[in-house]
Amino acid sequence: MNKPLPQGISLEQFNGAIADIIRIIGDEYVFTDDIKELRSYRDPYNTTRDEDFAPSAAVAPKTLEEIQKILAVANQYKIPVWTISTGKNFAYGGAAPRKPGYVVLDLKRMNRIIEVNEKHGYAIVEPGVSYYDLYNYIQEKGYKLWIDCAAPAWGGIVGNTSDHGAGYTPYGDHLLMQCGMQVVLADGTVVETGMVGSTNSKTGSLYKYGQGPWVDGLFTQSNFGVITRMGIWLMPEPPGYTPFMVTLPHEQDLELVTDLAQPLKLNMVIPNAATTVDLLWEASMSHTKAQYYTGKGPMPDSARKKLGADLGLGVWNFYAAVYGPPPIMKNNLDLIRDTFSKIPGAEFHYDDTRKGSPGWDYRVELMRGKPNMTEFSLLNWVGGGGHINFSPISAVDGKDSYRQFDMIRKRAHEFDFDYIGEFLVGWRDQHHIFMLMFDRMNAEEKKRAHDLFDVLIDDAANHGYGEYRTHLSFMDKIADSYSWNDGALLSMQQKIKDELDPNGILSPGKMGIWPKRMRDDT
Amino acid sequence: MNKHLMIAWLLVSTMGLLGCEQSEPNKPANIEKPVAAPVTKAPVKKVSTSTVRSGKVIYELHCAGCHAAGLGHAATMKLELARPEGMSVLVQRTDLTSAYIHHIVRDGLLEMPPFRPTDISDEELENLAQYMIKQGKAYNQQETSHE
Numbered sequence: 324m325n326k327p328l329p330q331g332i333s334l335e336q337f338n339g340a341i342a343d344i345i346r347i348i349g350d351e352y353v354f355t356d357d358i359k360e361l362r363s364y365r366d367p368y369n370t371t372r373d374e375d376f377a378p379s380a381a382v383a384p385k386t387l388e389e390i391q392k393i394l395a396v397a398n399q400y401k402i403p404v405w406t407i408s409t410g411k412n413f414a415y416g417g418a419a420p421r422k423p424g425y426v427v428l429d430l431k432r433m434n435r436i437i438e439v440n441e442k443h444g445y446a447i448v449e450p451g452v453s454y455y456d457l458y459n460y461i462q463e464k465g466y467k468l469w470i471d472c473a474a475p476a477w478g479g480i481v482g483n484t485s486d487h488g489a490g491y492t493p494y495g496d497h498l499l500m501q502c503g504m505q506v507v508l509a510d511g512t513v514v515e516t517g518m519v520g521s522t523n524s525k526t527g528s529l530y531k532y533g534q535g536p537w538v539d540g541l542f543t544q545s546n547f548g549v550i551t552r553m554g555i556w557l558m559p560e561p562p563g564y565t566p567f568m569v570t571l572p573h574e575q576d577l578e579l580v581t582d583l584a585q586p587l588k589l590n591m592v593i594p595n596a597a598t599t600v601d602l603l604w605e606a607s608m609s610h611t612k613a614q615y616y617t618g619k620g621p622m623p624d625s626a627r628k629k630l631g632a633d634l635g636l637g638v639w640n641f642y643a644a645v646y647g648p649p650p651i652m653k654n655n656l657d658l659i660r661d662t663f664s665k666i667p668g669a670e671f672h673y674d675d676t677r678k679g680s681p682g683w684d685y686r687v688e689l690m691r692g693k694p695n696m697t698e699f700s701l702l703n704w705v706g707g708g709g710h711i712n713f714s715p716i717s718a719v720d721g722k723d724s725y726r727q728f729d730m731i732r733k734r735a736h737e738f739d740f741d742y743i744g745e746f747l748v749g750w751r752d753q754h755h756i757f758m759l760m761f762d763r764m765n766a767e768e769k770k771r772a773h774d775l776f777d778v779l780i781d782d783a784a785n786h787g788y789g790e791y792r793t794h795l796s797f798m799d800k801i802a803d804s805y806s807w808n809d810g811a812l813l814s815m816q817q818k819i820k821d822e823l824d825p826n827g828i829l830s831p832g833k834m835g836i837w838p839k840r841m842r843d844d845t
Numbered sequence: 846m847n848k849h850l851m852i853a854w855l856l857v858s859t860m861g862l863l864g865c866e867q868s869e870p871n872k873p874a875n876i877e878k879p880v881a882a883p884v885t886k887a888p889v890k891k892v893s894t895s896t897v898r899s900g901k902v903i904y905e906l907h908c909a910g911c912h913a914a915g916l917g918h919a920a921t922m923k924l925e926l927a928r929p930e931g932m933s934v935l936v937q938r939t940d941l942t943s944a945y946i947h948h949i950v951r952d953g954l955l956e957m958p959p960f961r962p963t964d965i966s967d968e969e970l971e972n973l974a975q976y977m978i979k980q981g982k983a984y985n986q987q988e989t990s991h992e
Contacts, residue, residue, distance in 0.1 A: 354962060363951050363959035383963045410961060418961060431963035451963075455906060477910065609916065611926060681917035696910030699919040699956070706923075708956035764955070 326357065327377040329402050329424040330841070337379060340400040340426075344382050347392045352383035352432065364410075364427050366419035368709050368763060369796065370773035376419035376795055378405065381427040387551050391511040393428065394549070397828040398509065401840075404428040405830050406549050408450035408482030411475075414712040414758075415486070416795035421832035430481075433551065438528075441466045444557045445502065445528040450481040450550060454694040467560040469692035471495055474685070476694025481553045485543040487792055489747055489754055491689040493646065494558045495596025496749060498543060503527045505552035506542050509824035514548070528554035544792070545816070546830035547823050558692070565652050566644040566687045567659075568677065570637030572668040577728060577746075578721030579666045580641050584748055585719040587662060592655050595690055597643035597748040599724075602627060604743050604758065605636050607704040608682035608697060612741070620739040636682075637670075643748075644690045704743065707762025709769060711796075713779050715788040717746070717753045724753065730782055731757045738775040754791060780804060793834075802835020817842070897968045900976025907965060908935070908973070911957070923956060936980035943974040 328337050345353050354360035357377070364381050365373050382404075384390050397404050405425040410418035420427055434451030439461060446457060446468075454472035457480060461468055471490035473483045482488075484497040494500045503517040514520075516539050519527035531537065542548045571580055580599055587593045603612075603622065616626040631638065645652045645659070663669050677683035685697035702708045717727045724746060732742040740759060747754040757779075761772040776797060783790065784804040793801045805812050816836045820827070827838020898906075911920035914934045925933035932938060947970055953959035965973065 352963070359951070360962060363953075363961040363964075365959065367953045367958045381961070381963075410964075413958060417958065429961065429963050431961065475910070477907070609922070611923075614926075679916070684917055695917070696919060697917040699911055700917075700922055701919075702956040703919060703923045703926075706955065708958075 327374065327379050327423040329379060329426070330422070332400065332402060332424070336400055337402070340396055340402050341380055343396045343399075344393055347396070348382065348384055348389050352385075352429075354381040354383075355379070364418045364429075366413075366417040366795065368413055368417070368711065369419070369794070370709070370711060370761075370769050370776065371796060374423060376416065376421070377423045378420050378427045379424045381418075381429050383429040383432045385432045387505075387507065387513065390428070390430075390507050390549055390551065391513075394507065394509060394511055394828065397426070398826050401826050401828065402426055403828055403831045405833075406430065406546075408485075408550075409453050409477070409479035410482075411453075411478040412482060412486060414710050414794065415792060419795065421795050421798065421830070425831075428549065430549075430551070436460050437552065439464065439466055439468065439557070440528065441468055443529060444468060444559055445554055446470075446480075446557055447503075447528060447552060447554045448480050449552055450479065452481070453477055453479045454483075458692070458694050461557075468557040469494075469560055470557060470694075471497065471500070471692050472689065472694045473497075474689050474698040475696045476689075477696065480555050481550055484553060484555065485550055487544055489596060489749075490692070491596050491598070491686070491747075492558055492692050493594040493596075494556060494692075495747070497555070498540070500556040501539065501553060502529065502531045502556060503554040504539055504542065504550050506548035506550050508548050509826065509829050513551075528556075541819065544834045546833040546836055547819060549829065561646040562648050563652050564644060564646050564691055565656060566642070566674065566690050567656070568672040568683065568686070569641040569663050569666075570635070570670045570672065571639040571641065571666060572637055574638050575725070576637070576666055576669070577639050578725045580639060580663065580669075580721075581719060581724045581746070581748070581753075582721035583662050583665065584641065584643075587659060588719060588748055588750055591750075592658055593643045593748075594646060595644050597641065598686070599746040599748060600640045600642065601742065601744050602631050602636055602638050602640070603704065603741055604701065604745055605640050605682045606630050606634055607743070608685065608700045609634070609680070611703050612705055621736045621741045634680075634682075640682075642686045642690070701743065701758055701760065704741070705760050705762055707764050707768075709761040709763030709772065711759050711772065711776060711794045712792075713757040713759060713776055713790065714792050715755050715783050715790050717755050717788065719748055719751060719753055724755070726786065727755055727783075727788060730786060731755075731779060734775060734779055734782060735759070738771055738778075740772065740775060798832060799835045897966065897972070900969075900972035900974070903965055903969050903973040904936070904976055907960060908977075912936075920957065936977055937984045938981045939985050941974075941977060941981060943971065943978065946970070946974040946977060 341355060361378055364378050366376050384393055403425045405420035406428045407418045408430050430450035432451055433449040435449045436452055437447040439446045454476040457470050469492060471492045471494040473488050473490055484501050488497050489495050503519050506514045517527060517533040518524040518530050520533055542550055615630050616622045645655045681697055685695050688695050717723050735742045743758040745756050759772050761768045780800050790801050802813055820836050821839045827840050831838050831841050911918055912935045921933050950960050950970055
């Protein structure tokens with residue numbers, strides 16, 4: 324394989340830029356060897372070819388000043404840099420850049436936990452801080468605070484929040500809980516958002532908005548700057564916690580459980596990010612498909628029934644929790660029980676009977692912000708590990724949920740894949756995650772997965788659904804699906820891009836936002 | 846339902862009073878105000894500035910989540926199904942070599958993604974390999990002495 328290079332950059336220019344970066348940060352954290360070093364910057368789970376996303380180099384600064392100097396070099400040579408934090412954005416591209424030849428700006432080494440404030444419940448962290456790091460730090464210090472982590476939890480606060488990720492405690496909407504950030508613009512200017520922008524402010528992590536436009540969102544799922552620090556609110560450890568699961572025996576119960584959960588969520592009787600999880604997702608925490616079905620295509624109903632019966636799982640399984648002093652928990656649980664008991668065949672489960680079951684145990688940990696990796700067991704379902712997530716938003720509405728599930732399930736089966744999915748139930752929306760699993764060593768299967776994903780974007784758009792996040796391969800297509808008024812939204816984003824980053828060096832193509840000089844090529 | 850909801854509201858609304866008095870929020874530390882500095886032209890030699898973590902620390906941070914013994918560990922579950930008995934828990938094995946561990950960590954394997962040099966440096970990777978090999982030997986010696 325030829326050395327991947329940024330588009331329009333000669334090997335000589337590239338080497339010049341790398342030499343300049345080595346002068347800034349030394350050569351210990353400048354990686355250019357495609358075989359020995361850069362293989363770890365691939366996306367191992369893509370649906371196309373590794374070389375579609377192969378970087379030319381990765382550079383890992385430790386300080387803000389080093390980032391400024393690296394961006395100066397990138398501007399000088401017009402070399403695109405692709406920013407990652409902990410680099411675990413698997414299912415959406417991992418650490419890999421949007422196009423071959425980009426230089427990955429790896430911020431993993433910027434891993435300081437700058438402050439944890441127990442009274443006011445917040446932390447300020449750098450991009451390299453993982454959920455494990457922050458959790459362990461809080462445990463060591465004995466702070467009575469919880470984090471809210473994604474699953475799997477090896478990701479980081481800054482990366483996940485800026486990609487609009489979610490968790491499972493009452494603080495599950497990560498961007499909602501973000502407060503203040505420090506950003507380096509393409510020209511090296513450092514901006515502090517919110518209250519920190521004012522002199523001697525003590526409220527930078529307490530009040531999000533400062534005065535004037537709230538700009539933090541501009542730096543999320545975008546390429547307008549490099550986030551180097553972020554404030555995140557942390558939930559005080561409650562005096563009590565009772566997780567529960569409701570198993571539901573029928574496919575149509577998705578409609579019922581969603582409609583019944585909706586007022587409980589909206590009124591915060593269920594305060595946390597609840598989940599409605601399908602049978603196969605649950606089963607994959609302890610079993611593989613081959614243990615129940617070795618034929619071709621999706622698992623047939625007969626095998627699904629046996630699987631559900633053996634593991635004591637429903638076709639759908641609703642997880643949530645109540646928190647607080649015992650009287651609050653009792654009151655709310657009574658109401659929740661009364662509500663879901665209206666579904667024929669619904670069964671309630673608690674720690675006393677489910678403890679020890681991996682599917683239960685990891686949800687119990689996640690809903691109290693304890694990081695774990697159990698969800699990676701999904702990758703065992705078919706084996707071979709390949710996976711990308713199709714992630715449309717739906718209303719917390721029974722008919723809408725079922726329509727979306729049915730749309731995806733039918734297409735998945737048509738392409739010989741299982742439907743494996745969950746709905747993450749927020750206050751007013753649901754993140755519907757369809758986990759498209761395939762054997763990454765099987766080229767035919769990869770292509771089929773890619774084709775299915777492509778069709779699903781069209782199907783969703785035709786039904787009026789948009790996706791909240793996506794893999795590198797599909798960023799352009801999904802950006803185009805937000806097409807109202809001749810794509811006025813994307814046009815505006817591109818205008819901002821051109822103004823803030825005239826040389827187009829920062830993460831070109833992130834979420835379909837291309838700088839002027841590269842727009843004609845795409 | 847209304848009654849339940851009302852009680853819930855009242856209880857939730859009093860929860861904010863339960864916290865105790867602690868420190869004031871700090872002024873965010875070290876708010877640097879750097880100016881865009883010119884690129885330095887002085888050559889910098891390769892100097893290791895990082896703190897090298899032990900194999901145990903790396904194992905617990907990056908490996909144990911999937912490879913520890915017991916249920917709920919994705920890789921252990923997979924190896925239990927795919928490999929002969931006694932091969933599912935990495936730190937209980939005696940067949941792993943340093944070169945093999947280096948290769949798999951950097952390259953990934955099937956379900957396992959690769960780990961970047963910023964996750965685990967080369968020195969730390971060697972510490973990890975030695976830790977895993979040592980743990981495997983110790984485990985098997987202990988098992989043998991119990992027989």
